[in-house]
Structure formats: C-alpha cells, structure tokens
Amino acid sequence: MILLTGPQLLDRILEAVDESGWQALILDSQKPYWLRLYRSDDKGFDVRIYIWNCTHGGGDARSEDEYRVQITGVVPRAESGITTLLLGWHSGYEVFVGFDIRKHEGQKTSSPSIQVKEETLQNAHQNAFAIYHRQSREIAVAFRPEFLVEYALNAAALHLTGQAATDMSLLNNLSDLTHDQIAAVKSKDRQIILSQIFRKYRAADFQKRVLGAYRHRCAICGVQLELIDAAHIIPVAAHGSTDETKNGIALCKLHHTAFDRNLLSFDERYKVEVSDSEVARLTAVNHSAGLKEFKETLRTTIILPSDRRDYPLPQYITESRKIRNWLA
Numbered sequence: 001m002i003l004l005t006g007p008q009l010l011d012r013i014l015e016a017v018d019e020s021g022w023q024a025l026i027l028d029s030q031k032p033y034w035l036r037l038y039r040s041d042d043k044g045f046d047v048r049i050y051i052w053n054c055t056h057g058g059g060d061a062r063s064e065d066e067y068r069v070q071i072t073g074v075v076p077r078a079e080s081g082i083t084t085l086l087l088g089w090h091s092g093y094e095v096f097v098g099f100d101i102r103k104h105e106g107q108k109t110s111s112p113s114i115q116v117k118e119e120t121l122q123n124a125h126q127n128a129f130a131i132y133h134r135q136s137r138e139i140a141v142a143f144r145p146e147f148l149v150e151y152a153l154n155a156a157a158l159h160l161t162g163q164a165a166t167d168m169s170l171l172n173n174l175s176d177l178t179h180d181q182i183a184a185v186k187s188k189d190r191q192i193i194l195s196q197i198f199r200k201y202r203a204a205d206f207q208k209r210v211l212g213a214y215r216h217r218c219a220i221c222g223v224q225l226e227l228i229d230a231a232h233i234i235p236v237a238a239h240g241s242t243d244e245t246k247n248g249i250a251l252c253k254l255h256h257t258a259f260d261r262n263l264l265s266f267d268e269r270y271k272v273e274v275s276d277s278e279v280a281r282l283t284a285v286n287h288s289a290g291l292k293e294f295k296e297t298l299r300t301t302i303i304l305p306s307d308r309r310d311y312p313l314p315q316y317i318t319e320s321r322k323i324r325n326w327l328a
Ligand SMILES: [Zn+2]
Pocket: 218, 219, 220, 221, 222, 223, 251, 252, 253, 254, 255
C-alpha cells in the first residue's frame, strides 16, 4: 500500500476540498495544517488538521482486519475557536477516517496509535460514510474525500456518543436513506446535519454519473479541462426535477450559465439553439460583443452519452423549456 509523505497528505486534503466544491487557502503548511476553507460567496471557516497514513497494524498481536493511525511527530491539540481534525488517510480504500480530537489531545506516550476496523474503511469506500463505535466509547467516522468539508463542518456533532451516534448511524446507509427517516430523528440539529450530508451525497452522486456519461466533456462545445458542471435539465428547484442521469447534461461553466440564462438551449432532437430574442435584447443594451466567436464554438447537436439510457429525456427537455420560459 502507498504511504504518503506529509506534503502529499496535504495535497490529498486540498484535492478533497476541491472535490467538496470548496476552495482552500493554506495558512500554515506545517502540521497541524491550517487551512481557510471558503466558497465564492462565503467567507468560510478555518480548520487545523492533524493527519497520518492509516496503515495495517502489523505484528502478530494485531488482528488481520485492524488498521491504525500512528500519531508521530506532533502532539494533537484542539485549539479553542478553531475546528481541529484528527484524520487518517487510507490510500487503498481512498477514504479518510476521523477521530474525536478531544479523546486524543495531549497524548504524550511515545507514538500512540488509534485503531480502526477494515470494515469501516470498506463501508465508507462503498457508501460514502461509515460511523463506527470504537471500544473506547469513541465514534470514528470514515468518509470519501468529497465529504471532507461536510465532515469538518459537523465534526463535533458526528463524534458524539449515545443517542446522537444512533441517529448519525443513518449515514451508514446514504444510498437508501429517505427524508422520512431523517424527519423521524428527534433532534432538530441532527436533522439539519443529516439533511445537509444527504443532499451533498445526492448531488455528488448525480455529478459523478452525469460527468461519467459525458466523459467530462461539455455537451455543447466538447471542452474538458475540468471546467465541467453536471447541470439539471429540469432545474433542481422545480417540481418534477429528478437526479436521474437523463435529467442531467454536462456543460462547461460558460455554457452552463448561458443555458441557465436562456441564451442557448437544445431541442428534443438535441439540436443546439441560440435564442434570437435574447440576442436582440443583448444587442439593444450593447452587451453583444463576442457573439460571433461564442456561436462558432457551438456544436450543431449536443454530444450524447455512449449509453442510450443516459440520453436527455425529450419530455424533460420540453418541460425544462416551459419552466425556464425559453424563447427561441
Ligand atoms: Zn461548453
């Protein structure tokens, strides 16, 4: 198994922040790493991260299915007012595992280690999240990289034991989770956290399927460059919107905005169209520069997925145009 160096672990964290849809400023690149996580319209929050590789126990005394995070070099310390994470990274399963910093801070015995069951890592790899009760009455939380920010935002609540842990264990089954199950949770705070992570799970799942179906290319212009969004055809806020792949299309940032603004669209036979009425409006207000070049990059028909079942459903296109007030 690959063991990452400190700088590589920091890179993995930065990649995970990106996969979470956030951005990071590095305020300190020495362990504990100190990052400011933010989004375009959001000042964000600071987080300090202790992280080590999660490795197989080794030695005869260790059981086969046990992995561990060995704390070396620095002594973990939770700073007041700053979210502090204690993480392991497992390269094989490509998951992080988070431990309760309050239970491990100030551990001074020479390189203490924290154990985690292989099953937990495996479950997180398959189901996005895995909540695990350690024998020491501590909750370990394993999760896929795209959930790093959601984990950081809710780490304190996710590591609570007792009823909180029972409630949060709903996250072990994200693929089959329902809104009714979340509504049945007594604590409103925990309902909010569960909904937030569930929403993120569904969005990440939709994005993965749609980008995969279009091979990470914009259906309108063919660009990749990791500038591609998974857009909903019937807008996500509209009644009747679904997360089916056939209600999605991969669009670059430019064409996503153009689609949402009704500057362009595609019809039920997948022909790309530019709105004459929108062009007339832009011309009238002297905002039509670059129109010729814009039109030149458009394909005549959209790029379609290789699997027919993933093609945009014509009735969704019809419905979408009605909801978006598309005018040719
Ligand atoms: Zn494009």
